[in-house]
Amino acid sequence: MEKFTRLEGIVAPLDRANVDTDAIIPKQFLKSIKRSGFGVNLFDAWRFLDHGEPGMDISTRKPNPDFVLNQPRYEGASILLARKNFGCGSSREHAPWALFDYGIKAVIAPSFGEIFYNNSLKNGLLPIVLADSEVDHLFHEVEAFPGFRLMVDLEQQVVATVDGGTVYRFEIDAFRKHCLLNGLDEIGLTLQHADEIKAFEEQHIAQQPWLFT
Amino acid sequence: MPKTLYDKLWDSHLVRSEDDGTSLIYIDRHLVHEVTSPQAFEGLKIAHRKPWRTGSVVATADHNTPTTDWDKGIEDPISRLQVETLDANIREFGAKAYFPFLDKRQGIVHVIGPEQGATLPGMTVVCGDSHTSTHGAFACLAHGIGTSEVEHVLATQCLVQKKMKNMLVEVEGKLGPGVSAKDIALALIGQIGTAGGTGYAIEFGGSAVRGLSMEGRMTLCNMAIEAGARAGMVAVDETTINYLEGRAFAPQGEMWDRAVAYWRTLKSDDGAEFDLVVRLNAPEIKPQITWGTSPEMVIPVDGRIPDPEKERDEVRREGMERALVYMGLEPNMAATDIKIDKVFIGSCTNSRIEDLRAAAQVIKGRHVASNVKLAMVVPGSGPVKDQAEKEGLDRIFSEAGFEWRQPGCSMCLAMNNDRLEPGERCASTSNRNFEGRQGAGGRTHLVSPSMAAGAAIAGHFVDVRSAK
Ligand code: SF4
Numbered sequence: 001m002e003k004f005t006r007l008e009g010i011v012a013p014l015d016r017a018n019v020d021t022d023a024i025i026p027k028q029f030l031k032s033i034k035r036s037g038f039g040v041n042l043f044d045a046w047r048f049l050d051h052g053e054p055g056m057d058i059s060t061r062k063p064n065p066d067f068v069l070n071q072p073r074y075e076g077a078s079i080l081l082a083r084k085n086f087g088c089g090s091s092r093e094h095a096p097w098a099l100f101d102y103g104i105k106a107v108i109a110p111s112f113g114e115i116f117y118n119n120s121l122k123n124g125l126l127p128i129v130l131a132d133s134e135v136d137h138l139f140h141e142v143e144a145f146p147g148f149r150l151m152v153d154l155e156q157q158v159v160a161t162v163d164g165g166t167v168y169r170f171e172i173d174a175f176r177k178h179c180l181l182n183g184l185d186e187i188g189l190t191l192q193h194a195d196e197i198k199a200f201e202e203q204h205i206a207q208q209p210w211l212f213t
Numbered sequence: 214m215p216k217t218l219y220d221k222l223w224d225s226h227l228v229r230s231e232d233d234g235t236s237l238i239y240i241d242r243h244l245v246h247e248v249t250s251p252q253a254f255e256g257l258k259i260a261h262r263k264p265w266r267t268g269s270v271v272a273t274a275d276h277n278t279p280t281t282d283w284d285k286g287i288e289d290p291i292s293r294l295q296v297e298t299l300d301a302n303i304r305e306f307g308a309k310a311y312f313p314f315l316d317k318r319q320g321i322v323h324v325i326g327p328e329q330g331a332t333l334p335g336m337t338v339v340c341g342d343s344h345t346s347t348h349g350a351f352a353c354l355a356h357g358i359g360t361s362e363v364e365h366v367l368a369t370q371c372l373v374q375k376k377m378k379n380m381l382v383e384v385e386g387k388l389g390p391g392v393s394a395k396d397i398a399l400a401l402i403g404q405i406g407t408a409g410g411t412g413y414a415i416e417f418g419g420s421a422v423r424g425l426s427m428e429g430r431m432t433l434c435n436m437a438i439e440a441g442a443r444a445g446m447v448a449v450d451e452t453t454i455n456y457l458e459g460r461a462f463a464p465q466g467e468m469w470d471r472a473v474a475y476w477r478t479l480k481s482d483d484g485a486e487f488d489l490v491v492r493l494n495a496p497e498i499k500p501q502i503t504w505g506t507s508p509e510m511v512i513p514v515d516g517r518i519p520d521p522e523k524e525r526d527e528v529r530r531e532g533m534e535r536a537l538v539y540m541g542l543e544p545n546m547a548a549t550d551i552k553i554d555k556v557f558i559g560s561c562t563n564s565r566i567e568d569l570r571a572a573a574q575v576i577k578g579r580h581v582a583s584n585v586k587l588a589m590v591v592p593g594s595g596p597v598k599d600q601a602e603k604e605g606l607d608r609i610f611s612e613a614g615f616e617w618r619q620p621g622c623s624m625c626l627a628m629n630n631d632r633l634e635p636g637e638r639c640a641s642t643s644n645r646n647f648e649g650r651q652g653a654g655g656r657t658h659l660v661s662p663s664m665a666a667g668a669a670i671a672g673h674f675v676d677v678r679s680a681k
Pocket of ligand 1: 276321322323342344560561562621622625626643644
């Protein structure tokens with residue numbers, strides 16, 4: 001996993017609640033057996049006017065000029081601003097893979113679908129929960145100022161405007177933060193406790209042997 | 214201190230926890246399917262890791278498999294590659310059981326687990342699929358997980374988790390005729406919203422829930438994720454134990470007795486405290502229909518499409534307006550005036566034998582309306598299909614003009630050929646009405662099996678309570 005420490009970038013506002021993972025990456029792209037290459041189909045049904053299928057040449061597609069990521073002022077955005085319950089629905093990890101692959105490294109929203117939230121953290125994509133009113137304020141700022149950028153500092157757990165005028169603090173689980181800051185492989189960390197897992201397993205077998213037949 | 218069912222399941226699987234609550238919980242059953250596992254197996258191989266305990270793995274191919282012309286195999290080459298990749302991975306790594314494409318016991322992963330007795334009370338169950346909450350009907354702690362977590366569970370037999378909060382959804386009283394577990398689930402989501410359960414494990418209780426069959430309880434727990442909760446569960450009672458007795462992977466003989474004695478303890482203690490209690494009154498629940506593009510956009514069958522102008526919250530209002538445009542509906546229209554093009558009876562929510570019986574009862578001796586282009590029944594598994602055929606349900610459906618298909622996920626997510634065309638409107642027994650879920654531009658109305666059946670016959674939604 002790539003390390004996440006600090007990020008400064010253009011913010012793209014996606015002003016919808018309950019954006020589900022089907023919208024983030026539609027099902028026809030889940031047939032891949034790889035982890036990469038999903039970025040070209042991020043938000044496919046919203047981003048393009050024609051229907052997308054795997055393997056299509058993106059240069060022949062018809063972009064939807066109204067969709068936020070297609071607007072020149074948000075070109076190169078690395079931070080997505082969203083509304084409540086972002087990433088709800090399906091457990092597909094292809095959703096954070098697609099966002100990350102596209103170049104989005106952080107998503108700010110008042111709340112997230114839980115599985116999406118977890119999946120993001122395991123892929124170097126930082127989901128940031130801010131209060132409703134803070135998110136509202138950021139939506140106004142983004143729309144008012146073309147080229148609006150934010151700075152995210154994971155170590156300090158803050159989101160700030162580049163002039164430092166607005167600073168919002170966010171919460172993140174200490175363990176997740178540690179993994180993200182250091183780009184750590186969670187499996188390796190868990191396997192450091194292999195003896196404890198084995199000891200638990202033995203006692204579990206003794207108590208509920210029918211689970212192990 | 215009195216414990217909730219969730220507390221008990223958590224405590225009995227806790228391997229270790231850090232001061233901040235980050236914990237490792239041990240996983241008993243790992244269900245695997247073709248869409249969310251290839252990258253996990255690949256990750257294991259790249260890191261030269263071995264699975265911890267393949268005896269916990271039960272696998273099947275369901276999301277991508279066709280529901281017609283099985284003799285032709287899987288025609289779409291990319292879908293076929295995914296299914297073949299699963300075959301190869303199971304061959305290489307091993308599993309307790311694998312029900313591949315064409316196997317008689319193949320089916321939707323959340324249907325076959327319980328059906329084979331591979332889901333047992335007291336287990337922790339995971340699967341790279343959000344509807345894993347279904348298995349909680351057996352007093353399991355069942356979570357949907359992402360692909361990195363699939364890899365993590367394969368490698369370590371554990372999941373990194375923080376304990377969730379406890380929510381009790383208590384449904385008291387008797388459900389009216391024609392009202393089912395699906396309607397309880399949709400009514401609940403209408404009440405608490407799609408994020409209402411976020412951060413909670415939901416236990417469903419109350420006399421209406423105890424009165425449900427295991428099939429109904431599975432439908433209810435299945436939809437917990439649509440209420441935002443990663444896990445839903447129901448306590449063990451006689452219904453649970455009767456369902457499991459004699460299933461292929463259920464314990465037998467003396468081991469069965471020991472297991473049952475333990476399973477009977479799997480309920481919340483008297484006086485256990487919940488962080489949140491939500492109450493529903495069963496006799497007041499009417500058949501439900503979703504009208505929008507989120508499961509919380511739901512109304513009772515005798516209701517009208519809501520008017521965004523009456524919504525004060527700006528974000529909600531805009532969401533409603535967008536949903537109405539996408540769905541091609543007008544505010545204040547009666548739910549029963551919505552005409553449909555297709556009907557889908559299937560998915561891990563409503564494709565079990567009881568669901569098919571309920572639909573068949575409405576359809577028997579009648580015919581699908583002429584404006585309905587396609588009505589299909591996709592049984593949840595090979596054994597469900599066999600049982601239905603034994604009972605003659607397939608004939609009832611066929612004679613009424615329904616297509617009787619092979620098992621799989623099918624038009625629940627339309628990864629195979631079963632899908633809606635742009636603008637088509639569907640009465641569906643599945644669980645998600647998101648934009649494009651059943652096909653790009655498709656319009657989904659979530660309903661119960663008998664409501665879907667009633668709509669197929671009438672060509673528009675009808676109140677199944679009075680249509681009988
Ligand atoms: S039936 Fe639908 S919801 Fe259930 S596992 Fe299959 S795709 Fe997922």
